[in-house]
Amino acid sequence: MISERVGGRVACGGSGRRGSRGLRKVAGSMGMTEGTYDFGQIERKWQAYWDEHKSFKATDCDASKPKYYVLDMFPYPSGQGLHVGHPEGYTATDIVARYKRMKGFNVLHPFGWDAFGLPAEQHAIATGTHPEETTNKNIANMKRQTKALGFSYDWDREVATTDPEYYHWTQWIVLKLFNSYFDEELQKARPIEELPVPDGLSAQERRRYIDDRRLAYQADVPVNWCPALGTVLANEEVVGGVSERGGHPVIRKPMRQWMLRITKYAERLLDDLKEVDWSESIKKLQVDWIGRSVGAEVCFRIDGYEDNIWVFTTRPDTLFGATYMVMAPEHPLVGTIVTEAQKQAVEAYCEAAARKSDLDRTDLAKDKTGVFTGAYAINPVNNERIPIWISDYVLISYGTGAIMAVPAHDDRDFEFATKFALPIVQVVQPPSAEDAERVARGELCFTGDGTAIHSGPFDGLTTAEFKEKITAWLAERGLGKKAINYKLRDWLFSRQRYWGEPFPIVHLADGTVTGISERELPLRLPDLDDYKPLGTAEPPLAKATDWVNVTLPDGSAARRETNTMPQWAGSCWYYLRYLDPRNAERGWDPAKEKYWMPVDLYIGGAEHAVLHLLYSRFWHKFLYDLGYVSTKEPFKKLVNQGMILGEDGQKMSKSRGNVVNPDQVVTDYGADSMRLYEMFMGPLEAMKPWSMNGVQGVHRFLQKTWRLVVEEETGRLSPAVQDAPADEETLRLLHQTLKKVGDDVESFGFNTAISAMMILVNHLGRQQVRPKSVLESLVLVLAPFAPHIAEELWQRLGHANSLAHEPWPSYDKGLIRERQIELAVQVNGKIRDRIVVAAEADEEAIQAEALSSDKVVEALAGKTPRKVIVIKSRLVNVVV
RNA sequence: GCCGGAGUGGCGGAAUUGGCAGACGCGCGGGAUUCAAAAUCCCGUCCUGGCAACAGGGUGAGGGUUCGAGUCCCUCCUCCGGCACCA
The missing domain is CATH 3.10.20.590 (Ubiquitin-like (UB roll))
Structure with a gap:
């Protein structure tokens, strides 16, 4: 239905769905002449021109101009090709890039491919096709689509993360992480050789001491193991406790994994958000993700044991209200303190907890569960004897893995205490008398600030005063100390996959690990006969025995690490490789880095608001510590484009059948219409539905613009175009438009900029005489938005050269009034x-x-x- | 549950940040052109009443501040996004 209508309506403007019965044929049979707006021919012509003249080549270290680095989040080259969401951000950055060039900036505007990823590997497993082949084919297709939109990228700087010449340097950074530690005092990374190691350690202890401090390290952590698929899955591949593909059950299984110590950078990742120009909402997402909380660690003696239990609390002021303790099922002391009578119950509970996935432990299990250990702890402030319980509502991975429970003032503890009939003691008096009464009766849990009661000598203090006093009190007695905790965890950095960067690490016969030499990089992926998982938890690379088994220079045998890196790795630093993409000696040249960095404008989808941006910032800070980059933060200004929905207002998806194909839009209406429509739809950051009629609208605008300059019947310059001075009204409108478009580009208000140009075009269309100077200015401001038609009109107005570097027309304030x-x-x-x-x-x-x-x-x-x-x-x- | 963001004509969206609500585009209605259609051009198009001039109402709902509120404040409703036992 829709295509029928669209086809019918564009018959004169484009070739429509009915393919070759398009513009030229239909119009031709109607006596269409030279002069109509033939976007297909014009776009091919100018794209070839730009390529041939390398119009958008960025010159390194050109000191004569201010630099501007404008970056898109590079895409995964999917077999589906480009969807209409991609060009939204790309058009926005392209407009800014072209505008800045005209404003006299030396612009760096590169593009590349985040090319490692699961789909190519899944395809390899299914068909035996090498993922590299699939990837290259997809890149070629998406590159064709991208180029058809006329973006002003410096294609000579194109990179793909799967290229060994690229991942050479990904591996190099990981090697640096492996060979570095974090100096707590200086709050920065340093080479591992500079790590002070205590005297008197055995060789093995010494080794251990060092390995425990590397920024890339190994640890046993639970992974998502899917027995049916015989493989480990990423969190994104597990939906509702089963595998995304096939719906097979997924269990948690501890495996030796590579981790990156991003938590060491938590404080700096938080602090330096002050330096970047990002939306408050994105910053807040990061702040929440890092999740810093300040409190105290408090030591509880266990009655009858030497061991102590440390807990972390943000409310040390409620210590007098602690009526029991809870340890995570995985807490190392569980086995020690459990009494004979409770042993069976505790073991059963811990085993059940181990089997549960994260999902079971949170979403599905709202109801609190737990079991008493039989042991008691001594509350350090009042020497009360309180029971120690086990419950999975306490996480081993946060704080100390154990808590003091204050049911009167913590919702979770309140729920647990109510369920297991544990005592509830009020120690904070809420400001509201009504609340106070209910808390006193044990009916209400109050988590806010108030005044201390039932807290011995501390009664009467406010929550804030009490926190400070009690923390000092505990510290004096060696019973506690101020502590800061983060929700942020170390980054699980290994994947049991083939299609990723191999680790530059070998395992020695004695079980220790070592980094390979930088001279051996890049460590290339070996080819495999087939890509199916082994069915054990071993990664596919284990199959490449020739590759895995190596002989070290000293003649000893070793095995390569068979895990590969996650997809995030390549995208963590690609903005640096663009600075010097063909450098075989180093990742990037320091002088070029100093010239181009930081990225002035970074545009991409909000789905990367947390992980990609956090990981990149982490690597960047690490590289900063080692002196490889000169800025603390990589991305100065960040903008997230909103999602484009289908015409039905729903998310585009194949199953809904509402996917808009960019190729089709380009064929039917042209790249300029596509670009213009994507920007005209609404604010860049908003979510908005597609409308083919809307595309028609901007297409009509371009046709109108065309007819301002070209006489359709003859193809010559319209006789209305004259070297005449503009009348006052036209001049005023022109200058208002020049100001509006410039201001709007600066503030990313592309939709209103286009609207302003439409008003001017509508006005000029009504004029008998159209001053050439006015048309020239119009064409120049239109150029960043619809560059092909603008170049063509510029040429037809008598200019020999491309307008890509023409100065942006300035406006005269006096003429605007x-x-x-x-x-x-x-x-x-x-x-x-x-x-x-x-x-x-x-x-x-x-x-x-x-x-x-x-x-x-x-x-x-x-x-x-x-x-x-x-x-x-x-x-x-x-x-x- | 908690934290963000947003609710404006039939639709996408404007509104110099407290100053003429609805720019621009779509859609729709009417007209010109055409043998006819497409395309193009012109006029109209927030709602109600009126031929009209005009009058009244109107930015999710209710209240408030102000000479003046789409914009600021309070309460509530709806939608979208994020987090989800982080002690």
């Missing part, structure tokens, strides 16, 4: 009349004019104005 302005006249806020006054009229004159209006006099009905408010160039309000 209207001579006469219309003001609304209100009586008590209601508009009663409009008056026209000279732009420079003073308040008194305006007031006199307003009060003399018949309609105003009538509305006043003889009453005397109490007050007259004159807002110059806006309105007059007469108050009675």
Whole structure:
């Protein structure tokens, strides 16, 4: 239905769905002539021109111009090709890039491919096709689609993360992480050789001491193991406790994994958000993800044991209200303290907890469960003996893996205490008397701030005062200390996959690991006969025995690490490789880095608001510590484009059948219409539905613009185009437009910029004489948005060279101002009349004019104005 | 549950940040052109009443501040996004 209508309507403007019965044939049979807007031919012509002339080549270290680095989040080259969401961000950055060039900036605007990823590997498993082959094919297709949109990328800087010449340096950074530690005092990374190692350690202990401090390290952590698929899955591949593909059950299984110590950078990742120009909402997402909380660690003795239990709490002021303790099932002391009577129950509980997935432990299990250990702890502030429980509502991975429970003032503890009939003791008096009564009766849990009660010598203190006093009190007695915890966890950095960067690490016969030499990089992926998982938890690379088994220079045998890196790895630093993409000696040249960094504008989808941006920032700070980059933060300004929905207002998906194919849009309406429509839809950051009719609308605008310059019948310059001075009104409108478009590009208000150009075009269309100078300015400001038609019109207006580096037309403030302005006249806020006054009229004159209006006099009905408010160039309000 | 963001014509969206609500585009209605259609051009198009001039109402709902509120404040509703036992 829709395609039928669209096809019918564009018959004159484009080739439509009915393929070759398009513009040229239909129009040709109708006697169409040379001069109609033939976007297909024009776009091919100028794309070839730009390629041939390398119009958008960025010159490194050009000191004669200010630099501007404008970056897109590079895409995964999917077999589906480009969807209409991609060009949204790309068009926005392209407009800025082209605008900045015209403003005299040396612009770096590169593009590349985040090319490692699961789909190519799944395809390899299914068909035996090498993922590299699939990837290259997909890149070629998406590159064709991207180029068809006329973006002004410096294609000579194109990179793909799967290219060994690229992942050489990904591996190099990981090797640096492996060979570095974090100096707590200086709060920065340093080479591992500089790590002070205590004296008197055995060789093995020494080794252990060092390995425990590397920024890339191994640990046993639970992974998502799917027995049916015989493989480990990423969190994104597990939906609702089963595998995304096939719906097979997934269990948690501890495996030796590579981790990156991102938590060491938590404080800096938080602090430096102050330095970047990102939306507050994105910053907040990061802040919440890092999840810093300040409190105290407190030591509880276990009755009858030497061991102590440490807990972390943000509310040390509620210590007197701690009526029991809870340890995570995985807590190392569980086995030690459990009594004989409780042993069976505790073991059963811990085993069940181990089997549960994260999902079971949170979403599905709202109801609290737990079991008593039989052991008791001593509350350090009042020496009360309190029971120690086990429950999976306490996480081993946060804080100390154990808590003191204060049911009167913590929702979770309240719920647990209620269920297991544990005592509830109020120690904070809420400000509201009503609340206070209910808390005292044990009916209400109060988590806010108040005044201390039932807290011995501390009674009467406010929550804030108490926190400070008790923390000091505990510290003096060695029973506690101030502590800061983060929700952020170390980054699980290994995947049991083939299609990823191999680790530059070998395992020695004695079980230790070592990094390979930088000279051996890149460590290339070996080819495999087939890509199916082994069915054990071993990664596919284990199959490549020739590759895995290596002989070290000293003649000893070793095995390569068979895990590969996650997809995030390549995208963590690609913005640096663009600076110097063909450098075989190093990842990037320091002088080029100093010249181009930081990225001035970074645009991409909000789905990367947390992980990609956090990981990149982490690597960047690490590289900063080692002196490889000169800025603390990589991305100065960040903008997230909103999602584009289908015409039905739903998310685009194959199953809904509402996917819009960019190739089709380009064929039917042209790249310029596509670009313009994507920007005209609405604010860049908003979510908005697609509309083919909307594409028609901007296409009509381009045709109108075309006809301002070209006489369709002859294909020659329109006779209305003359070297005549513009009349006052036209000139004013032109300069208003120049100002509006420039201002709007600076503030990413592309939709309103286009609207302003439409107003000017509509006006010029009505003129008998169209001054060439006005058209030239119009074409120049249109160029960043619709570059192909702009180049063509610029040429037809008599210019030999591309307009890509023409200066952006400036506006004249004096010409913008209207001579006469219309003001609304209100009586008590209601508009009663409009008056026209000279732009420079003073308040008194305006007031006199307003009060003399018949309609105003009538509305006043003889009453005397109490007050007259004159807002110059806006309105007059007469108050009675 | 908690934290963000947003609710404006039939639709996408504007509104110089407290100053004429609905720019621009779509859609729709009417007209011109045409043998006819497409395309193009012109006029109209927030709602209600009226031939009209005009009058009244109107930015999710209710209240408030102000000469004046889509914009600021309070309460509530709806939608979208994020987090989800982080002690």
